[in-house]
Amino acid sequence: QKEVEQDPGPLSVPEGAIVSLNCTYSNSAFQYFMWYRQYSRKGPELLMYTYSSGNKEDGRFTAQVDKSSKYISLFIRDSQPSDSATYLCAMSLPLIQGAQKLVFGQGTRLTINP
Amino acid sequence: EAGVAQSPRYKIIEKRQSVAFWCNPISGHATLYWYQQILGQGPKLLIQFQNNGVVDDSQLPKDRFSAERLKGVDSTLKIQPAKLEDSAVYLCASKGFSTDTQYFGPGTRLTVL
Numbered sequence: 001q002k003e004v005e006q007d008p009g010p011l012s013v014p015e016g017a018i019v020s021l022n023c024t025y026s027n028s029a030f031q032y033f034m035w036y037r038q039y040s041r042k043g044p045e046l047l048m049y050t051y052s053s054g055n056k057e058d059g060r061f062t063a064q065v066d067k068s069s070k071y072i073s074l075f076i077r078d079s080q081p082s083d084s085a086t087y088l089c090a091m092s093l094p095l096i097q098g099a100q101k102l103v104f105g106q107g108t109r110l111t112i113n114p
Numbered sequence: 115e116a117g118v119a120q121s122p123r124y125k126i127i128e129k130r131q132s133v134a135f136w137c138n139p140i141s142g143h144a145t146l147y148w149y150q151q152i153l154g155q156g157p158k159l160l161i162q163f164q165n166n167g168v169v170d171d172s173q174l175p176k177d178r179f180s181a182e183r184l185k186g187v188d189s190t191l192k193i194q195p196a197k198l199e200d201s202a203v204y205l206c207a208s209k210g211f212s213t214d215t216q217y218f219g220p221g222t223r224l225t226v227l
Contacts, residue, residue: 043218
């Protein structure tokens with residue numbers, strides 16, 4: 001079993017729709033939970049970051065973490081064609097010397113159709 | 115602020131050949147990471163440096179991969195000899211001391227024929 005599971009999609013929705021992206025995880029040691037967005041032929045860029053259960057909102061994006069169920073979600077409201085990208089969930093594991101290691105999900109490829 | 119720079123952007127080699135990738139992190143960032151991203155998968159951490167010391171290289175195939183970070187700034191990742199399954203995008207990322215955010219470069223796309 002992978003430490004982080006993410007449905008690879010692809011997911012295709014019309015412009016303006018609400019998008020829900022999800023990941024599950026198995027390792028209780030994960031401390032921080034992140035969502036990265038990756039456009040084609042680009043490196044991932046951090047979209048949302050949270051470390052506790054509950055919701056965190058940033059503009060059209062909401063990140064939700066449920067540690068008891070080991071489940072995280074990203075919601076995109078009023079989706080735009082520019083949101084078309086691959087969305088990667090990532091979770092951090094503590095290492096020695098205060099360092100952190102990121103474990104990524106497989107990524108969900110999202111297309112927003114005009 | 116300049117981002118993470120990587121070169122080359124693309125590389126095509128034959129199997130059993132050698133290849134090297136270069137990364138220049140964001141100025142002042144002490145932590146540097148190399149990831150391998152196979153098509154359709156998320157990035158997988160290969161090696162993590164704190165300044166010029168290795169923090170984690172547990173997923174680095176050490177029989178063929180090597181990495182170094184001289185003077186705690188630039189880093190190179192080398193594959194020798196390359197195998198077909200090494201075809202992937204190799205991403206470099208860096209992180210400052212006072213943040214948990216990793217900043218990624220554009221990656222080097224390696225094709226092994």
